[in-house]
Amino acid sequence: MSKAIRFGVSMSTDLLVDFDHLIAHLGFPNRSEAIRHLIRERLVQEEWKSPNQEIVGTITIVFSHEVRELTERLTEIQHEYHNQILSAMHIHLDKHNCLEVLAIRGKAGDVKKIADRLLSTKGIKHGKLTTTSTGEKLA
Ligand code: NI
Known part of the structure; x- marks a missing residue:
């Protein structure tokens, strides 16, 4: 410091x-x-x-696992971006609802696109991208 x-x-x-x-x-x-x-x-x-800046974020999604093929679609997208999505936590909130929290790292432009894609997936109830930093540029 x-x-x-x-x-x-x-x-x-x-x-x-x-x-x-x-x-x-x-x-x-x-x-x-x-x-x-x-x-x-x-x-x-x-x-x-800055689209090329390396950043970190989390994507939070709430959805019902009973919506047809929704879980599969979300998993497919996550696999497509396996280089950026570092980790996924799945919590069964109740009998129907699931919460997924994804840790994501990559270029700001790419991360926004991935988040938009996940958050616009038909059938999810709520979703949000939380934007933070790798910390490297912060004193
Ligand atoms: Ni679940």
Whole structure:
């Protein structure tokens, strides 16, 4: 980790009061920790904007295993992208519903396409791509 530098930030009292309320609500121990978090969050968003940037994410899908051929279709897509999909966790939520969480790593453009493909599969109830970082570019 590089050396820490202190710097001053000017802002209106109203904005700072709102910020302090927000970080208290979210549970940050202090402003510095909250600001570091916001900056990293923004840097990760930037990573996802470059199609060739290597990124990491998770894809969460909820579906009923009783929908005809849906489980097979989802598995086929995952096999097609075995180079990007690192791991799959399947949880039987109840008698009918399944939750799958896939860890995915690859170029941002490819990962978005794979996620779109999985999340648009006919029959799934809900799905979401969570975008994070390999951590390599984050201090
Ligand atoms: Ni299941």
